[in-house]
Amino acid sequence: MNARGSLVRAWDSDLAYSFRHTPVAVAAAALTLLCVGGALLAPLIAPHNPFDLASVNLLDALTPPAWTQHGNAAYPLGTDNQGRDMLSAILYGTRISLGVGVAAVLFSMALGVTLGLIAGYLGGRVDAVLMRIADVQLSFPAILVALLIDGVAHVVLPREWRSGMAVYVLIFSIGISGWVQYARTVRGSTLVEKNKEYVQAARVIGRRATAIMWHHLLPNVMGPVLVLATIHLATAIIAEATLSFLGVGMPPTTPSLGTLIRVGNDFLFSGEWWIAVFPGVALVMLVLSVNLLGDWLRDALNPKLR
């Protein structure tokens, strides 16, 4: 099967057809693409580098957006309290928010799918133990779990490492807080699939449990996982923003959207509204478009709604 043939089949598939005919999905995808594009190309398109302390001019601090009275064309969306260009900061901040979000989702997914497959396929005590751990974790709000891990890391890590490690700690904590949904969904699908005869056929042929889980079951349980992942991405981005806002996420030296909002929060009611509002709008745009895309995907993949 050549690549071109596969591409034609994919374009012609029911999923692609549904996409082309759902305006909301197309708009959401376009918006997501805009945010992702902006984030990826930040080093190329940002007018300034907000992390380069040499280029930051303290005298330009608190400049309002370019179209207002005291604005400056060099800073289209104004600057923050340290003279950093807001547009650049938002582009780089989106990069971090998206990066942390995607990495956390991938981590959650890997952990959750693996544990779900194992619990569903092996059953018995392994299943019982894993599901009880999942139940216990679910009784805590995800953000608290993330906060807990984050807080512990802050205490445990030596001070010099804290800023540098912040990203990894965030990814880890948000990832750990989210695995349960994947595990439960995959476990449910695995329980159904493992009784199907193609799995029995594989066992008759003599394949080992790990081979059956990886080659046979995984492709068949991934469907709902993709939908979960898209929706989880939005949640993860919000979680990172929340943690940063609370001060236990990204430091102000390498701010994510949440950190920017935090910084701007202090200036919100003293008149420098743009420092909080623009990052807020960017966050909303990003999360909304990802959510809408996830909604479409869930409906498109639901055989009953077709």
Added chain:
Amino acid sequence: MTLGDAPPPSPSPAGGGGNHSAPLLEVRNLRVEFPTRRGTLVAVDDVSFTISSGEVLGVVGESGAGKSLTGMAIIGLLEAPGRIAAGQILLEGTRIDDLAPDAMRRIRGRHIGAIFQDPLTSLDPLYTIGRQITETIVAHLPVSRSEARERTITLLAEVGIPAPEWRMDHYPHQFSGGMRQRVVIALALCAEPKLIIADEPTTALDVSTQAQIIRLLQRLSQQHGTAVMLITHDMGVIAETAHRVAVMYAGRIVEIGAARAVIQAPRHPYTAGLMRSIPRVGASAPRLAQIDGAMPRLAAIPPGCAFHPRCPQRFELCDSARPQLFESDDRRTACWLYSDAPTG
């Protein structure tokens, strides 16, 4: 507990099981379509038949033949995007295919009953069977609740549920498969419908239970005078129960006539091939006669006679012209061999 009382029906030579005047159900040129993004699929194509009061009409065919969809269309339960694109369905002379959903719902409960394949999903697991039956009676007939309860007990006894006064307070999951199907039959009969559509009522049951349910259906239809449209893929069930049978292939009726006649002397090559490929105990042939190929998919129905690519007796006319049902001795066959056209 045995059910050996009713002998199998001996179909009269004319093939009818009941009153021959105005038919109870008349289906005229029914066409059911499924619009898809790749074009419209015709699942039931120009199907016409009648069922008289008290008669059992078997509709037999393999999967994809359109028999279930015909039943669903009659009872008004076609799932979107399927729809009735043409034709008429008349119940006692009045059209029912163009009714509003609410009006159809009233007809459905009161005049047409339904029995589906899976007894497990046909009953609501949250209510006792007694409650489900009495609720149905009360909804459709002008009787009091206590009267409905009495009728429920009688009906349950009739379908062979032992100790009905006690068992009517049990939930569906407390019954075995065969018992559940009996409850479903009772539920279908309780509003005293004139017609029952039974879609593969015995397929999910064990062989010995199947035999019991078939006899029950047949006995009840005789006693209550209810007409039955029995949809199945199993010729054996037809042989035991039906007065007349319609054989469907690729959405069309290919043969229709008295059950005994069609089964023992099939005319249409498909029916003949089907009968020959059924294994029988005591047959001596080492190989079963088989029909090569498979029923065409809805998207690829051949022109002319839908069966012609697989037909051992085809000739030139068959691949271009679609045969109508040609009548002879009270049997109609959709095959050019039975028309007056030269067969080449």
Added chain:
Amino acid sequence: MRQPAEVARALVALQGVGRDFDVSKPWLNRVVERAPRQLLTAVDDFSLEVRSGETVALVGESGCGKSTVARLIVGLYPPSRGRIEFDGAPQAAPASGIWSAGVRRRMQMIFQDPYASLNPRWRVMDIVAEPLRVQGSLTRRADLQARVSELLAQVGLSAADGEKYPHEFSGGQRQRISIARALSSTPEFLICDEPTSALDVSVQAQILNLMKELQERLRLTYLFISHNLAVVSQMATRVGVMYLGRLVELADAPTLFSRPRHPYTRMLLDAIPDLDMSGGPRTPVAGEVANPLAPPAGCTFHPRCPLADQRCRAERPKLSPAQGALVACHAVEEERG
């Protein structure tokens, strides 16, 4: 001409095999509700020999244990009691996988549901080649492809079908793919679990004919599981009738169908719809299969048996020879039935 030393050997031998399933409620429920452990005896005291070249059929209704026997033989789980041997070799300890790789190569299985027995995400080529890949005998892609094409041709499909996915095929075609997969490791013994029950009658005829042809050509031995006695009469050389986990009758096919002895066998034969519409006398069918969790005492068939007496209600009959067959029935033993 058969040489005296060439008596057909037992390819598969089961002795006193039994299998119980623990169907107790989960631990937490049992503790809270003080419910006892529940054991379902799916198969009990089952002994059978399948000789090379035969087709032995196991028939029975739901809950009789025939599918469990199939899975015990193929090694999907170990027996709770008894022994199973393949060509003289016993089953290995469960820890290392029930059968050795050598035995697994010689024994394969075909399943009932053509829609669930093929992985919907795999191409047909990979499905059919899987046993070969596991075996490791053919590693080069070209060799595998050639072998798969050969197998697909053997079952009546084309080589191009290897590139497609299962959903592009009909039920009958999928069953052919299943057969191709089972044949890829050139087995001697095929266990067929209701291979045509989910197929239309005309497709069933094609598949049964194919299976017979393959048996002759490749010298296969079949264990054929079915609830359909007519299909069994077409395929089997010997037939075993099962009821609630036990064999109640075992005989040559011609003997069983012409003179069934056990009352249950007779009931099953009578329940087959009469396509000839001869209107001959038939014993009406009584009752339903009992709950396997709480089987009746004595002979488990006695509540439905027209010949049941005191002894039947108390004592379980053993499979013993009677007029050319093996029958587990007091009435037959006492020559009452």
